[in-house]
Amino acid sequence: MKIDLDLIVKLENLARLELTEDERKVLQKDLQEMIGMVSKLEELDLADVEPLRHVTEVTNVLREDKVEGQLSQEKVFLNAPDREGSYFRVPKVIDRKEE
């Protein structure tokens, strides 16, 4: 798989990052090497092998349906950059276009 600059820019957008041209070049090279290493797997016939989704073999870790562990109102906002009353406040996130 060829890692080109378009892909780097796409990944930037998805991760909401803004890189400089130099950073992009470094990342492009690193990523190319990583993908190259993982591509080794393509040499094997894995048609009948289930993907490994979890490395532990633990299953069914469930909790009972009980109310517990809620934060108090003052703790909720300790790390909030901005609030209004009992709400978190963020920059406006929606606008509608009219037909």
Added chain:
Amino acid sequence: MQSHIYEPVIGLEVHIQLLTQSKAFCGDDISFGAEANSQTSTISLAHPGTLPRANKKQVELAIRLGIALGCEITSTTYFDRKHYFYADLPKGFQTTQDSRPICMGGTIEVGEGTSRREIRIHHIHMEEDAGKSIHDQSSEGSLIDYNRAGVPLLELVTEPDLRSSEEVYQFINKLRQLVRYLDVSDGNMEEGSLRADCNVSIRPKGSSELNTRCEIKNINSARFAARAVDFEIRRQSEILEKGGTIIQETREYSPGDDRTVPLRGKEEAHDYRYFPEPDLPPLSISDEMLRKVKSSLPILPAQWHNKFTTEFGLSIYDADLLVEHREIAQSFDTLLQKSPDIQPSLLSKLYINKIIPHCNESGISIGEFEVPGQHIVSFLELIETDKISTSVAYQKLWPALLETKEHPQLLAQKLNLIQSFDEDYIAESVKLVLIENPAKVEAYKKGKKALLSFFIGQVMRKTNGKANPQITRKILQSELNSSTD
């Protein structure tokens, strides 16, 4: 509202909020209407280093709905992460199921008789809700309440099998009825416990192609869903008739002006980068768990409906009303089992016309209805054995029964309501009525035969409704006709 040239192709995605106490992956309370951000924790606020744990009840309820809908339950099921950036999603991803949803397949039937159709369910998966954004209360930004973040949901996805707004309406109502029967969800659409996204496209009638669709998001009423679909069919037909093309987009329905409008910001192709949620280990659903859930299922609406129409001979309309709520169907059936002599249709009429409306008006459940079952039975026996006429029973005895809860037989005697077959007694009242209404008698004799019901009504009034109507009619006719000679 159907076009003559086009037919709609509709698929639904319905979000169902589960009847749990706590959230999907942590112990926050999920009660509706609490103060903003008072039901949150380090897990729902996505603080680093926290570890989610799945709610057992959520899994059980998913299986419960799946079994009731005839789905196949996936033996090993996983959670996945669905990534996108939005302020009401603090983790930057939604915990959901992508590659192995807990339920596959299943159906819901819509329509009656020849228009009955099976709508196929593609799958049902477990996921969590996002927080709530409020955009119009602050001039400086959007306000976020994370109480809803992490609330357990099921998302039911249908195949594009629906063909009209009426079917959409029925589908949503049937699903709501079922989740209430099963105690899977309160089904309260006004509070958002059931929300539907409708995917609508149109195509020339008879064609089998699938065209560009629009998705109308987050509709919180079955009626609005039907209207939104009607509007979309109209809008898309007009575009095609003018030679235009449909753009794939997300829209929302605005009930105020009954139209759908585009929502911006969701139109670029999404790349959710689903991947396995490493913090939540797989769930393995044992046969024993399936058996346990299966044996705990109540009798379902379709089963009641079938019993009421075939075994009890009720009309489809009556059966529809009786099976609407589980408690009503159950109580109706119990009463009939206890008193097999009662005519089911008489009891059904009493439920539909009196008992259900009374419970609704007083805001009580059928289980809290004050009149004991054996009184209801003897009330109906009085009607069945002609001791009291149906109209007197409904108009006079029933209100008295509601008020006093006394035995209907005694009550009817006390109120002097027992029907009289005594011809002498009735004849006396007939005579009085004729004497009191000479003008009407004259008119009757001149050919205004319709006045007979007026005279019957007057006799009823005089006898406090006790006169047997058939005998009254016979005596009246003979009196009026004989005096003509």
